Amino acid sequence: MLYTQVKGRKVVSTGTAETVGRVADLVIDPRSHTVVAVTVRGSGHGDTVLWSDITAFGTDAVTVPDGEVLKGANDAVKELSGTAHDVLGKRVLTTDGEQLGSVSDIDFDPQSGAVTVLVLPSGDIAGSRLVGVGPYAAIVHAA
Amino acid sequence: MSRLMRTSEVIGRPVVTLNGQDIAQIKDVVYSAGGGAVGGFTLAGRGLFSGPLKQGLSWSAVMALGPDAVMIRDEDVVSSVTEILDASVRPGGSGGNVLGSEVLTDTGILLGTVVDVILEVSERRTCDVVGYEVSASEALGTHSAKVFLPLPDTLSASGEHVMVPAAAKDFVAHDLAGFGAAVKAFRKNLEGQG
Structure with missing residues (x-):
């Protein structure tokens, strides 16, 4: 699933069937090459849902058990977002x-959250090559 | 694969950690004792108004000197700049600054003046000074104004002159692409004589 396609996707509570917000951003941990959390805008609750709290990352909506899983970012997520x-x-x-x-663009596995591919104009790079991400650059292992 | 680069291209290159942070940029190259290898770098801050830093980078702390950035593990690997400079002090030498020096052969022929220093980063993770880019004198008899002159492993240099064996003249290259082979041929030739 491509990052650019999930931005703005609605986040729906399976308990109340209500839209509780929209996907703002994915929070990626470069060390494990996975999406660890999703930031959500327009929510009456918190603005962060941990990947482990997501029921499903569907093509039309991201489902969560209920709006309560949307919380403020914990320290681990804060360190990786922004x-x-x-x-x-x-x-x-x-x-x-x-x-x-x-x-x-970034391709990720909607089941596991694994970052599979970094899409660059010059060609694709396997997500597993990611080493770190900082203000200046994303660092990948040399091929 | 080993890679040749001009010192002037290395200056200003960002120093980036594996966490993707650009902590500094290369201000100048510091040559190790003898002048035949790179011992480290002095650093300047990033951005328009930042000046020289008190920290320096020793060559042993560098993970890779690439075409676009100097990679280091993290910001803890920098050391104090005086430490780097002390390690490079050459007894009776000029401190490694050869830009503008005249290149003389041991037979007393002026080959030209140094305009740039050529470095070779090898697979063995060493960074050697392998040659100079020289603004050629008439004695060289070349058509191009700037040529690449190979250097022996060791050489003597003052702020005024750099002495090279007379044979260096025969291994001049006109572009960097062909220069790696020229250096190898030249050094092999010197070994043959010794």
Whole structure:
């Protein structure tokens, strides 16, 4: 599933069948190459739902058991979110110090949350090569 | 694969951690004792108004010197800049600054003046000074104004002159692409004589 397609997707509570918000951003942990949380806007509750609290990441909606799983970001999520940690649009550097371009999209597994592919204009990079993401660049293992 | 680069291209390159942070940029290259290898770098802050930093980077702390960035593990690997400079002090030498020096052969022929220093980053993770880009004198008899001159492993340099064996003249390259082979051929030639 592509990152650019899930932005704005509605988040629905299976308990009340109500829309509780819309997907704002994915929070990615570069060390485990997985989506660890989803930030949500327009919610009456908190703005973060942990990946483990999501019922399903569907093509039309993200379902959660109820609005209560939306909480404020915990410390682990806070450390990984914010523009400094955004992967989308960031320049990509290899551990050899070579620049490959900028991330135009991110493909992830909607079941496990694993980041499978970083999409760059110059070609795809396996998500498992991700080492770290910071304000200057996303770092990937040299091929 | 080993890679050749000009020192002037390395200066200004960002220093980036594996966490994707650009903690500094390369201000200058510091050569280790003898001048034949890179010992480390002095650093400047990133951004328009930032000046030189008190921290420096020793070559042993560098993970990779790439075409677009200098990679380090994290910001803890930087050391104090005086430490880097102390390790590079050359007895009676000029501190490694050869830009503008005249290149003389041991037979007393002026080959030109140094305009850039060529580094080779090898697979063995060493960073050697392998040659100079030289603004050529007439004695070289080349058509291009700037040529690449290979260097022996060790050489003597003052702020004024750099001495090279007369044979260096025969291994001049006109582009960086062909220069790696020229350096190898030149050094092999010197070994043959010794």
